[in-house]
Amino acid sequence: MQDNNIDLTIVGSIGIDTIETPTEKREEILGGSASFACAAASFFTQTGMVGVVGTDFPQNYRDAWTQMNIDLEGLQTVEGQTFRWSGVYEENMDNRRTLSTELNVFETFSPELPEKYREAPYLFLGNIHPALQLHVLEQVHNPRFILIDTMDLWINVDRPDLEKVISKCNMLTLNESEAELFTGERSLVKAAHALLELGPEYVLIKKGGNGSMLFSKEEIFLLHAFPLDSFKDPTGAGDAFAGGFIGALAASGKTDLASIRSALAYGTIVASFGVEEFSLERLIRLDRKQIDERLNTFKKMCQL
Amino acid sequence: MQDNNIDLTIVGSIGIDTIETPTEKREEILGGSASFACAAASFFTQTGMVGVVGTDFPQNYRDAWTQMNIDLEGLQTVEGQTFRWSGVYEENMDNRRTLSTELNVFETFSPELPEKYREAPYLFLGNIHPALQLHVLEQVHNPRFILIDTMDLWINVDRPDLEKVISKCNMLTLNESEAELFTGERSLVKAAHALLELGPEYVLIKKGGNGSMLFSKEEIFLLHAFPLDSFKDPTGAGDAFAGGFIGALAASGKTDLASIRSALAYGTIVASFGVEEFSLERLIRLDRKQIDERLNTFKKMCQL
Numbered sequence: 001m002q003d004n005n006i007d008l009t010i011v012g013s014i015g016i017d018t019i020e021t022p023t024e025k026r027e028e029i030l031g032g033s034a035s036f037a038c039a040a041a042s043f044f045t046q047t048g049m050v051g052v053v054g055t056d057f058p059q060n061y062r063d064a065w066t067q068m069n070i071d072l073e074g075l076q077t078v079e080g081q082t083f084r085w086s087g088v089y090e091e092n093m094d095n096r097r098t099l100s101t102e103l104n105v106f107e108t109f110s111p112e113l114p115e116k117y118r119e120a121p122y123l124f125l126g127n128i129h130p131a132l133q134l135h136v137l138e139q140v141h142n143p144r145f146i147l148i149d150t151m152d153l154w155i156n157v158d159r160p161d162l163e164k165v166i167s168k169c170n171m172l173t174l175n176e177s178e179a180e181l182f183t184g185e186r187s188l189v190k191a192a193h194a195l196l197e198l199g200p201e202y203v204l205i206k207k208g209g210n211g212s213m214l215f216s217k218e219e220i221f222l223l224h225a226f227p228l229d230s231f232k233d234p235t236g237a238g239d240a241f242a243g244g245f246i247g248a249l250a251a252s253g254k255t256d257l258a259s260i261r262s263a264l265a266y267g268t269i270v271a272s273f274g275v276e277e278f279s280l281e282r283l284i285r286l287d288r289k290q291i292d293e294r295l296n297t298f299k300k301m302c303q304l
Numbered sequence: 305m306q307d308n309n310i311d312l313t314i315v316g317s318i319g320i321d322t323i324e325t326p327t328e329k330r331e332e333i334l335g336g337s338a339s340f341a342c343a344a345a346s347f348f349t350q351t352g353m354v355g356v357v358g359t360d361f362p363q364n365y366r367d368a369w370t371q372m373n374i375d376l377e378g379l380q381t382v383e384g385q386t387f388r389w390s391g392v393y394e395e396n397m398d399n400r401r402t403l404s405t406e407l408n409v410f411e412t413f414s415p416e417l418p419e420k421y422r423e424a425p426y427l428f429l430g431n432i433h434p435a436l437q438l439h440v441l442e443q444v445h446n447p448r449f450i451l452i453d454t455m456d457l458w459i460n461v462d463r464p465d466l467e468k469v470i471s472k473c474n475m476l477t478l479n480e481s482e483a484e485l486f487t488g489e490r491s492l493v494k495a496a497h498a499l500l501e502l503g504p505e506y507v508l509i510k511k512g513g514n515g516s517m518l519f520s521k522e523e524i525f526l527l528h529a530f531p532l533d534s535f536k537d538p539t540g541a542g543d544a545f546a547g548g549f550i551g552a553l554a555a556s557g558k559t560d561l562a563s564i565r566s567a568l569a570y571g572t573i574v575a576s577f578g579v580e581e582f583s584l585e586r587l588i589r590l591d592r593k594q595i596d597e598r599l600n601t602f603k604k605m606c607q608l
Contacts, residue, residue, distance in 0.1 A: 092490060186396055189533045210514040213531065222528040222605045227517065229493045265608050301526045304569050304603050 006048040006071055008250040009117040009143075010037045010243065011136050012126025013106060014051040014075075018086035019235055019278065021093065026233075029279040030061045031085065033126035033149065036236035039283045040270040041124075041247025042068040043291060048117045050074035050136070052109040054082040064284055073114045078105040093234055094208070113139045122250035124242060125169070127151050130161035137168055145255045147171045147246050148200075149238070155182050167199035170255070173242050175206045188213060189220070202260070204245075206238050214264065219257070223264055226272035226298050233278045237271045240283070244270030269295045310352040310375055312554040313421040314341045314547060315440050316430025316453075317410060318355040318379075322390035323539055323582065325397065330537075333583040334365045335389065337430035337453065340540030343587045344574040345428075345551025346372040347595060352421045354378035354440070356413040358386040368588055377418045382409040397538055398512070417443045426554035428546060429473070431455050434465035441472055449559045451475045451550050452504075453542070459486050471503035474559070477546050479510040492517060493524070506564070508549075510542050518568065523561070527568055530576035530602050537582045541575045544587070548574030573599045 012034030018027045034051040041047040048071040053062075055077060065072060083106035086099040111132055121144040125133040133148060148169040154162050155178060166172050172195055176188065185191040192203045192215035203215045207225075214221040245267030252259045269291050276282045316338030322331045338355040345351040352375040357366075359381060369376060387410035390403040415436055425448040429437040437452060452473040458466050459482060470476050476499055480492065489495040496507045496519035507519045511529075518525040549571030556563045573595050580586045 187532070187534055189531050207514065210511065211528075220531055220605050221607075222531065223608075224515075224526040224528065227493050227524055227526065228491070230491055261608065299608050301524050302606065302608055303525075304527075304565065304606055 004116060005046060006117050006120040007045040008041055008047045008122040008124065008247060009050060009074070009113065009120040009140070010034055010041060010047060010124045010126060010246075011050040011111050011133070012037060012124075012128060012239070013083060014053050015083045015085045015106075016057075017084070017235065017279070018099075019233060020088040021233060022089065022091055024232065024278075026278050030064065031235060031279060032083065033128075033236075033239040035065070035280065036239035036274065037124055037126055037243025037246075038065065038070045039068055039280050040240040040243035040267070040274065041250070042070050043244070043270060043286070043288055044247035044251040044266065045122075047071065047247060048074050048114070048120065050111045050113060050117065052076040052078055052083075052105050054078060054080045054105045056080075057082045064280055068284060074112075074117050076109070076112070078108075080105045087235075089234070093231075096234075111136050121145070121253075122246055123147070124246045125149065125165070126239065126242075127154075130154050130158050130165045133165045134161060137165065145170045145246070145249060147173060147242060149173050149242055150178070152178055152181055163198055166195075169200050171202040171204055172198070172200045173204040173206060173238075175208070175238065179203075179205050189215075193217075204264075206241065208234070208237070211268070212241070212264070214260070216257070221257075221261055221264070223268060224298075224302055226268055226294065227301070228272060228276065231275040234275050235278075237275050240274040241267040241271035243267070265295060265298065266291065269298060308420060309350060310421050310424040311349040312345055312351045312426040312428065312551060313354060313378070313417065313424040313444070314338055314345060314351060314428045314430060314550075315354040315415050315437070316341060316428075316432060316543070317387060318357050319387045319389045319410075320361075321388070321539065321583070322403075323537060324392040325537060326393065326395050328536065328582075330582050334368065335539060335583060336387065337432075337540075337543040339369070339584065340543035340578065341428055341430055341547025341550075342369065342374045343372055343584050344544040344547035344571070344578065345554070346374050347548070347574060347590070347592055348551035348555040348570065349426075351375065351551060352378050352418070352424065354415045354417060354421065356380040356382055356387075356409050358382060358384045358409045360384075361386045368584055372588060378416075378421050380413070380416070382412075384409045391539075393538070397535075400538075415440050425449070425557075426550055427451070428550045429453065429469070430543065430546075434458050434462050434469045437469045438465060441469065449474050449550070449553060451477060451546060453477050453546055454482070456482055456485055467502055470499075473504050475506040475508055476502070476504045477508040477510060477542075479512070479542065483507075483509050493519075497521075508568075510545065512538070512541070516545070516568070516572070518564070520561070525561075525565055525568070527572060528602075528606055530572055530598065531605070532576060532580065535579040538579050539582075541579050544578040545571040545575035547571070569599060569602065570595065573602060
């Protein structure tokens with residue numbers, strides 16, 4: 001059974017997206033937080049996916065995950081349509097507008113972890129309802145490191161459950177505007193310290209093309225984004241960053257700050273590849289050598 | 305005469321500002337690009353200021369510069385009122401609106417460099433009309449390194465002179481939106497490469513609280529901003545960054561990339577102190593020990 005071990009369990013959404021950018025429109029492409037995060041993590045560690053799809057879910061999308069060596073035992077297939085999202089990116093790619101959301105089978109999703117996922121030492125609670133994130137925590141056996149993501153919706157509609165689940169995690173990640181919404185603080189330093197009061201050891205604030213900031217009570221760690229000439233689609237960048245990070249951390253087997261910093265750099269690099277094309281199209285062609293080469297370039301760019 | 309040498313000449317505006325932030329309003333405070341840049345450079349090297357004030361200019365502002373050991377032989381005092389600017393910062397401090405601009409003695413300013421300034425090996429052409437920047441270049445004796453700043457106004461109204469003066473400089477600095485305005489490129493990487501085509505070896509793009517990016521034809525260097533709990537007034541941050549940078553570079557006596565990177569970190573740190581208070585109020589109380597301490601903290605935050 002040793003070769004069948006799961007090092008990292010990732011729970012999140014799986015969607016079929018329709019995305020419009022200033023130059024291109026793509027319909028019915030593979031998306032969702034679990035999809036991007038598992039793909040990014042798969043370069044580093046044995047990853048198991050927990051999510052739900054409908055009976056309409058295309059076999060070739062499932063094959064793409066299998067090709068990336070993602071374990072799908074935790075993937076539920078339920079009678080009905082897969083979750084669908086469509087959105088449009090404005091001229092500068094900074095703002096996106098949701099055009100439609102159809103929850104479909106995601107509406108009644110309850111994450112159930114296969115036995116082998118419960119023992120995984122690393123866990124990423126991707127962005128789903130905090131009550132479902134809590135339900136996952138009831139099933140796992142004392143993981144070494146838990147990362148949690150969330151979004152503005154849950155901050156607005158279920159703050160009590162969200163605060164409860166965050167208190168049980170090692171690291172909270174969210175973006176700039178969500179940190180401000182959550183705390184009412186415009187300063188990211190103040191917002192992060194308010195969020196640390198909820199209990200996690202670390203708060204990781206994502207700033208898109210401007211990188212990210214990691215906060216503990218004592219320290220701040222600053223991370224750039226990798227500068228790209230151009231990119232096609234920022235959808236899933238935050239999930240790929242988080243997934244690449246926790247995948248690399250799981251591969252290290254450690255949880256100390258130096259390992260976390262090193263893993264964050266890996267997350268940055270994988271996310272930068274991800275946005276070069278739509279959906280998982282770039283990640284599926286990516287290999288570890290390309291990741292390491294870009295990481296070396298990146299490190300030189302960051303040297304003080 | 306050796307002790308009277310000027311290592312760095314800085315040309316720019318000197319203004320009396322009235323500034324409103326969401327929490328405070330301050331009237332008739334010392335500002336201007338030359339004022340902030342010279343103050344920032346003064347921690348590192350012997351700096352000479354070229355600018356103009358009116359006969360109304362307060363003696364205590366002049367004393368502030370002298371106290372910082374800035375050489376004022378290049379400062380002209382002309383009958384009339386000093387340049388005045390007033391502006392207001394919106395809620396998030398990201399956007400500012402100009403309420404009024406009175407050029408006054410600045411309208412007929414022609415920078416004339418004292419003999420000893422012409423020999424300075426380092427030169428910073430702060431943001432003034434490109435024709436005046438060209439006039440400065442006619443007076444200097446082959447400086448080792450020339451940094452030039454500009455603004456949207458000159459990009460819009462005198463692009464030919466601006467391109468001419470940029471072609472004679474080693475490094476161009478400007479902010480994100482100016483880089484886009486200048487080149488029509490939304491990607492900073494593409495914008496920077498288009499600007500490098502004008503002739504400078506380096507393009508330094510300022511991103512405010514999100515740091516800066518240095519480009520040469522072959523390399524990119526990424527720099528964070530120092531994260532602050534809070535700040536009072538971002539006015540002059542870009543000038544303090546540029547002034548601190550070229551001051552530190554002048555102190556090194558070098559112009560290689562490693563020295564430039566190290567000097568940019570100093571610029572970042574001095575600018576971070578500058579915004580903690582209005583005008584030069586924090587810089588005038590700052591010392592080199594505080595700068596070096598924060599720089600050490602900063603380097604730890606940036607370590608990959």
